[in-house]
Every structure is written in C-alpha cells, then in structure tokens.
Amino acid sequence: MKASTWVHFACHGQQSIDNPVDSALLLSGQEKLKLSDIASVDLPDAELAFLSACQTAMGDDTLPAESLHLAAGMLLAGFRGVIATLWSIQDRDAPRVAHDVYGYMLREGDGRKSEDGSDEAAVALHRAVGRLRDQVGETSFLSWVPWVHFGI
DSSP states (O other), X not given: OTTOSEEEEEXXXXXXXXXXXXXEEEOSTTOEEEHHHHHTOOOTTOOEEEEESTTTTOOOTTSTTOOOSHHHXXXXXXXXXXXXXXXXXXXXXXXXXXXXXXXXXXXXXXXXXXXXOGGXXXXXXXXXXXXXXXXXXXXXXXXXXXXXXXXX
C-alpha cells in the first residue's frame, strides 16, 4: 500500500464485534490485514481504497455512533476516499460495480476533474450503484444498497 496511490481489495472481509481492531481483510492463504495494521500505517500519498469485500464499513449495532471499521481505518491511514460495503455483498455484483466505477473514473476527456479521476470516486460509485439497481431491480436492494463512499 505504501507504493500505491490506489488500492483495490477483492477478497473477503471479516468484522470482529468483540474486538473491532481485529476486523480484517482476508488475503490469500491464511493472511489477514487487520484494522489495527491498517490504522498504524501513514500513507500521505494515498488517494483511493476500493474495498470490494463484505462488511468493510459495517459498524456495531450496539454502538451506532461509533465508526470503527475497515473503511475508517483506510481513512485514518491517509486515503482521501474509500469505497466500502455496509454488509455482505454478492460475488456477482462486486465485479459489475468495480467495472463501472473504474470505467467512469478512467474515461477519456468528458470534463474529468483530475488526470486520474480519483476525485470522482463518489460520483462514479453513485452511477455504478444506479446501474446495478437497474440491472437487478429496485426490489433487490440487498445487492445495491450496501455500497458506500467515505471521504472526498
């Protein structure tokens, strides 16, 4: 993560309600990237973290005002924007959303605000979620509602 301005994690996410800093992205093999590890890194050049994994922005319903989750850890580490999920997502939906988000952010011309499109992640996610909603139907809200953007 230190060498990149953008990171994309397409893996499983795991929330630890008993000890939130043990919440983790489950990487290949048995390796875990824990919230405690993420929050302890300083990434001054970080721009966008795309957490295409389950429960990466899920809080604890017993502490609704608390924001201790993987997405918050990415913000604390220095990412300006984070795309995450509020609950478990469907494997078939994640690639669709990622394709549409990156397709919008990396488009040529068309009034882009920055060279790499990183400042348009929220708009890109909004458009991608709208397209997913159109594809799966409005009543299939468990597919399109969990996607969120934090930051700028």
